[in-house]
Amino acid sequence: MKKIKIHNKNFKLFISHEKILSAVEKIADSLNEKLKGKQPLFICILNGSFMFAADLFKRMESVEAEISFVKLASYKGDKTTGEVKQLIGLSQNIEGRTVVVLEDIVDSGITIENIQEQLRQLNPREVIIATLLLKPDALIKKVQLDYVGMEIPNDFIVGYGLDYDGQGRNLADIFSIINE
Numbered sequence: 001m002k003k004i005k006i007h008n009k010n011f012k013l014f015i016s017h018e019k020i021l022s023a024v025e026k027i028a029d030s031l032n033e034k035l036k037g038k039q040p041l042f043i044c045i046l047n048g049s050f051m052f053a054a055d056l057f058k059r060m061e062s063v064e065a066e067i068s069f070v071k072l073a074s075y076k077g078d079k080t081t082g083e084v085k086q087l088i089g090l091s092q093n094i095e096g097r098t099v100v101v102l103e104d105i106v107d108s109g110i111t112i113e114n115i116q117e118q119l120r121q122l123n124p125r126e127v128i129i130a131t132l133l134l135k136p137d138a139l140i141k142k143v144q145l146d147y148v149g150m151e152i153p154n155d156f157i158v159g160y161g162l163d164y165d166g167q168g169r170n171l172a173d174i175f176s177i178i179n180e
């Protein structure tokens, strides 16, 4: 079993890049179908979602899609702070538009609830949420998610955009913490 160390913590291989891409492809297939003729604006939640957004967005072949980025942060180290800081906001007018929010992970649900509420106030036509990963046992918010790539246990993970204190985002696979 492939193992890695980041800072002071050990991690083991959890989801291979191949499995990640097959989850991304499933979401892309459904979105290509749902978004036909809609000219949606995709919103990638930085930092963590950049890899998921890149892999998904290039598969949007049947859609006249645009993409923009917002930067929110709620995690410090391997834990949520319980509050969301907005570091870069949205510059586009989304009134009357179909918006697709791209998240790498929904954990406590605090970040997605925050962005959903912000977008709602800007009067979009509809907001569709797609997350690659969901930790159902960690949710403390009631959130409506339209597309979920994979449900995973409530363990800290890194890789494919997700970090531990800034590191690990470049890993193609996803690794799960070894609790020692």
Ligand SMILES: O=P(O)(O)OC[C@H]1O[C@H](OP(=O)(O)OP(=O)(O)O)[C@H](O)[C@@H]1O
Pocket: 045, 046, 047, 048, 049, 072, 073, 074, 075, 076, 080, 103, 104, 105, 106, 107, 108, 109, 110, 111, 112, 163
């Ligand atoms: O459901 P939640 O508990 O809110 O956790 C999910 C959020 O946490 C991570 O972002 P983070 O705050 O670590 O910022 P980053 O993307 O810059 O790493 C992840 O990318 C999500 O946006």
Ligand code: HPA
Pocket: 075, 105, 107, 155, 156, 157, 158, 162, 163, 164
């Ligand atoms: O498990 C996680 N790992 C990295 N970042 C995160 N942000 C929310 N959950 C996680």
